[in-house]
Amino acid sequence: MPLPSSSATPLLFEQGQPGRATPYVVSSASARSFLPREVLRDDLELPDLSELEMVRHFTRLSQKNFGIDLGFYPLGSCTMKHNPKVNDAAAALPGFSDLHPYTPDHLAQGALQVMWELERALSSLFGMAAFSLNPSAGAQAELTALLISKAYFRQRGDSARTTVIVPDTAHGTNPASAAMVGYKVVSLKSKENGRVDPEAMRQAVGPNTAVCMLTNPNTLGLFEDEIATIAKIVHEAGGLMYYDGANANALMGITRPGDMGFDLMHINTHKTFTIPHGGGGAGHGPVGVAAHLVEFLPTPLVVRDGPEGRTTPAHAFRLDFERPLSVGPVRSFWSNFAHAVRALAYIYANGADGLRRVSQLAVLNANYLRVKIAEFLSVPYDELCRHEFVASAQDLKHETGVRALDLAKGLLDEGYMAPTIYFPLIVPECLMIEPTETETKETLDAFVETLRALVARAQSDPQTLLDAPQRTPVGRIDETRAARQPDLRWMPPSSGANER
Numbered sequence: 001m002p003l004p005s006s007s008a009t010p011l012l013f014e015q016g017q018p019g020r021a022t023p024y025v026v027s028s029a030s031a032r033s034f035l036p037r038e039v040l041r042d043d044l045e046l047p048d049l050s051e052l053e054m055v056r057h058f059t060r061l062s063q064k065n066f067g068i069d070l071g072f073y074p075l076g077s078c079t080m081k082h083n084p085k086v087n088d089a090a091a092a093l094p095g096f097s098d099l100h101p102y103t104p105d106h107l108a109q110g111a112l113q114v115m116w117e118l119e120r121a122l123s124s125l126f127g128m129a130a131f132s133l134n135p136s137a138g139a140q141a142e143l144t145a146l147l148i149s150k151a152y153f154r155q156r157g158d159s160a161r162t163t164v165i166v167p168d169t170a171h172g173t174n175p176a177s178a179a180m181v182g183y184k185v186v187s188l189k190s191k192e193n194g195r196v197d198p199e200a201m202r203q204a205v206g207p208n209t210a211v212c213m214l215t216n217p218n219t220l221g222l223f224e225d226e227i228a229t230i231a232k233i234v235h236e237a238g239g240l241m242y243y244d245g246a247n248a249n250a251l252m253g254i255t256r257p258g259d260m261g262f263d264l265m266h267i268n269t270h271k272t273f274t275i276p277h278g279g280g281g282a283g284h285g286p287v288g289v290a291a292h293l294v295e296f297l298p299t300p301l302v303v304r305d306g307p308e309g310r311t312t313p314a315h316a317f318r319l320d321f322e323r324p325l326s327v328g329p330v331r332s333f334w335s336n337f338a339h340a341v342r343a344l345a346y347i348y349a350n351g352a353d354g355l356r357r358v359s360q361l362a363v364l365n366a367n368y369l370r371v372k373i374a375e376f377l378s379v380p381y382d383e384l385c386r387h388e389f390v391a392s393a394q395d396l397k398h399e400t401g402v403r404a405l406d407l408a409k410g411l412l413d414e415g416y417m418a419p420t421i422y423f424p425l426i427v428p429e430c431l432m433i434e435p436t437e438t439e440t441k442e443t444l445d446a447f448v449e450t451l452r453a454l455v456a457r458a459q460s461d462p463q464t465l466l467d468a469p470q471r472t473p474v475g476r477i478d479e480t481r482a483a484r485q486p487d488l489r490w491m492p493p494s495s496g497a498n499e500r
């Protein structure tokens, strides 16, 4: 379903007339009387609006945005799946949402129990000794894990370890995080079959290897079947294995990074555990460690005092700040606590068997799409994939001039979110597709037929794709200029700032 096109929507400030205020909406003059003086600028014109003008304005705005609640969102690596509304209801319970971060532990036992139970659930699901719920994004979790690795080597008096090994299929945040903590990044070229080459790894490691950062399944959607050998090589060289589990949709209940030999990992609850995300926020990236690294985790950790068992004693949970080897807090307060509630609600709604089923269906759906799409687009690594796979428009581009970007824009016109494009970098003109387990066969079939029709249109009428999208609120933009000169702020027409 295409989005309604209404590019001429006036901004809120440009609507209304003096005297429009109603019993439902206060006038601008009375707003001035109760808003604190220090937050109001004299030159700020507040509009007088009727309630209907406001309702229409905000409803229209909400329709300009594409979201998972509106249509299929096959954005590879980002795991945009259905966000069960009950998770939001749980996070909005007043006992959680009204809790002040400075509430003393003995009055916040329920919230602490949520954090403790989530930490325990993640540890058992991924085979790690402990997790910190502190980082508020995947990239921040990577940074935290690398800080932990530094603290670990420092404590061992091993100052020679200065490099991080990152395969060329890695997510872009991996080398960026390594560089941010001052490690030197060594990129590792993948084998023909899209996987890490153990021989190349053997050549790359040495006494200066600190960490090897791997994503498994990697960004081509392929499982690193020599992972045990790779872990052994890195460990024998004295390095640590880091698992980027941002997107663990193919793994849950099937295999665990801890069992594969990883020392550190992170998980994006905003991807794998159905937390709404988009527009860059708000994330949640718990970081997990094996037993030898627990003492370096960020503070505070939630601990439980007293005997193990189903019935917990009163005041059993507390925040532990007394951790002398900790890298310290990496985030204010208790991170995005509402996300911890959502993630735990999701885990409990599914249970262990349900989470395994989630992974099985995510893999099944990805393979279903892979086989169907291979009928009309090339699929460079055409073998069983995990939760995602990569197709390429390279041949199509040679034949018709239509690129992955143009197919992506064409999909927007047809009411779909585009897949991730031009990533991973090792596949030219790639489209990285992740359907997730939450879509029906009918949705997947409709997507395939839409994409098939776009590829046919590339042959018969390529210009229409080069001009797409036509039906979205914003047409094709100059992507370079949008990145270099983002226009994010409304300016009054008189300022001339909008006339570019």
Ligand SMILES: *Cc1c(COP(=O)(O)O)cnc(C)c1O
Binding pocket: 077, 078, 136, 137, 138, 139, 140, 171, 173, 215, 244, 246, 247, 268, 283, 284, 285
């Ligand atoms: C999304 C993602 C990240 C980064 O996570 P953010 O929360 O966006 O910082 C890192 N690695 C992989 C594999 C990802 O998919």
